[in-house]
Amino acid sequence: MSMSTASGVVLIGGSAGGLQAILTLLPGLSPRLNAAVVIVLHRQNRADSVLAELLGIKTTLPVHEAEEKEALMPGTIYLAPPDYHLLVETDHTLSLDYSEKVNFSRPSIDVTFTSAASVFGAKTMAILLSGANDDGVEGLADVHEAGGITLVQDPLTAVVDFMPRHAIAAVPVDHVLAAADMARFINDFAGVTTG
């Protein structure tokens, strides 16, 4: 089977100021990334595809808003749709959930991080970027506990440093990096496809 689902996942969560960091790190991602990338960004609850298009300009990897029951494929970037939580199933498909907001947020970074960590375990890398609230900190801890790798944006380089500062204080973080230096770590973690 040439079309098997991703064996690893890179999770990226951000709130206020997170978009700038994502736009900075995306161009460095290898076009042959051997992991799925899932982005959870707090944004306005407006159904539109503008964000996927905006991110698509910065990378050769395909970017789209996650569809429910969609399989996570390596080398593909999935964006949590506005106003839904995004979860990962044990068969590596994605589920959507319109339950209560978590940390005043839907999608919640915590929900996706925790769910993905329970499925991918040590093959999870989670990155928490700029933001003004706590969402993502608990999920980052769950990724760490599951044996995954945790990255946090260097607060000195974050537009809003509350979220990264809180994460560094609360979780044993593996790397604290400027957004521009993250792609290298992601490529190392995810490897590249040989085919």
Added chain:
Amino acid sequence: MNRNHISEQEVSMLLNDVLERYGYDFTEYAHASINRRVNHLFQVDRFPSFAEFRYRIISDADYALRFVEEITVNVTEMFRDPQFYLTLRRQVLPLLATYPLIRIWHAGCSTGEEVYSFAILLKEANLLHKSVIYATDINTSVLEKGRTGIFPLSQMQQYSRNYMEAGGLHDFSSYYTANYEYAKFRQDLGEKIIFSPHNLVTDGSFNEFQLIICRNVLIYFNKTLQDKVLRLFCDSLEPLGFLALGSKESLNFTSVSGQFRQLDNKEKIWRKHHL
């Protein structure tokens, strides 16, 4: 964090217990969401162990009902996705208007905010008097709330914005009476709504409809159950009837897709073929 955690296998055991003891079948729900909610309940209710949690569910029918009500999602709002309501208003209601009696099934209606929204659309199209809306949910306590037509006043500002974006014709506040922190919706809106329990997993069809609305319910089901429920909807629709789903739900790649045609727009509204 090091929290007490219930594994997916343990969740499966609980779901089997609830099915065998009480007849509620969650075994074909998508796992990730239900795992999260079961774990949340386990923590909120402070059970010291999985064994005690399980024993309580098996031995206490009242608690089992709480379990059922807490693991299903009951979040809803009025005129959610205003564009969807605008499309119903402009493209679907004019066709429904040709029927002498309009039968609508709102499946998985939760506390009824979207049902009242649709009743307002019907009222403004001068169709409510010849309509019947069957509003169903698995959860009887949310239906009880729906019957009252009373919703938190704090939400009305947001709902009013949604209503205007959905092409609302009047002052939204003319539809309710504010009383302390609650808004009670006008009685004439609720008169044509029949709130009734119905379990999409185990119950069959109970009428033929010209419109079935089921939004953000299928996302909680696995593929097999989605197909089964969509067949139930298909069988419960008259030829040329409409099926309206949530903004991230679709008939594409399902067993009934051949029997429907999507309306010519972005909204998730399909029309059943003639025959």
